[in-house]
């Protein structure tokens with residue numbers, strides 16, 4: 001079947017990969033390059049914070065952890081770390097996906113994949129191209145502009161507008177990159193008012209973060225950056241002398257629930273919020289199943 005995937009972030013590229021592997025004739029249409037997508041800003045920790053629907057998210061997370069472990073792709077490492085949730089939070093449905101998880105009170109320790117997203121996206125784009133997928137760079141104002149037997153709407157934040165769905169909103173996230181002093185674990189500390197995370201990738205550590213609903217611009221804020229660095233250094237004292245390498249802002253494609261369904265000749269797969277790296281392979285598997293043979 002002739003299929004066009006709209007979107008060249010992590011979700012679109014993973015869908016294109018699975019569909020091309022399944023023998024379809026696949027093209028990608030994207031407004032921008034993978035390195036300029038929200039996916040390239042992400043911290044790259046494989047776990048799905050607060051994403052719905054919980055049962056499907058848990059299933060997609062299991063698939064994602066397994067696939068990232070199996071891939072042996074550049075930029076991906078399996079690392080143990082610690083997630084501290086706000087007091088009284090019930091154990092998340094996805095926790096069972098982490099095979100060595102140890103739960104003690106509000107803290108969960110487990111091994112998961114850390115994805116250095118710019119490195120991994122470059123590799124994934126290369127794999128997709130090697131499977132014969134052509135990418136065309138243009139911005140669509142309607143899915144009807146695509147000439148294909150099946151269209152996959154994987155346009156992230158743009159996916160809502162293309163589907164006539166106004167429930168997708170940007171949730172801004174600012175991160176600061178520090179030089180990695182050789183950290184051997186990741187840490188996420190969630191409270192009711194803030195999430196602080198430290199995700200080491202070897203060449204740098206992604207430190208965060210913020211969750212700013214309705215944010216539009218991606219211009220970093222110096223005061224916010226200073227606050228992130230202070231929070232992360234308090235959480236991981238080994239970062240005390242680590243050099244600041246840069247600051248980035250991305251807009252998460254938030255939706256009350258991830259949309260993954262088929263309506264006629266369109267498969268919608270967007271609205272992954274703060275978990276699109278985690279859910280990319282699980283969702284791509286399901287998109288390929290919905291496409292059929």
Ligand SMILES: Cc1cc2nc3c(=O)[nH]c(=O)nc-3n(C[C@H](O)[C@H](O)[C@H](O)COP(=O)(O)OP(=O)(O)OC[C@H]3O[C@@H](n4cnc5c(N)ncnc54)[C@H](O)[C@@H]3O)c2cc1C
Nearest residue numbers: 008009011031032039044045140156158173250276277278
């Ligand atoms: C600061 C921050 C930290 C994060 N950390 C994590 C994390 O640790 N783990 C995790 O799992 N997730 C994390 N995320 C979330 C993750 O980045 C997103 O869920 C994911 O990138 C969404 O991927 P996507 O491919 O759907 O969208 P995008 O990466 O935004 O890609 C969308 C694609 O669609 C194209 N497009 C859009 N509109 C159109 C149009 N009209 N026509 C043509 N093309 C179009 C764009 O050009 C782009 O190619 C984080 C996000 C942020 C901002």
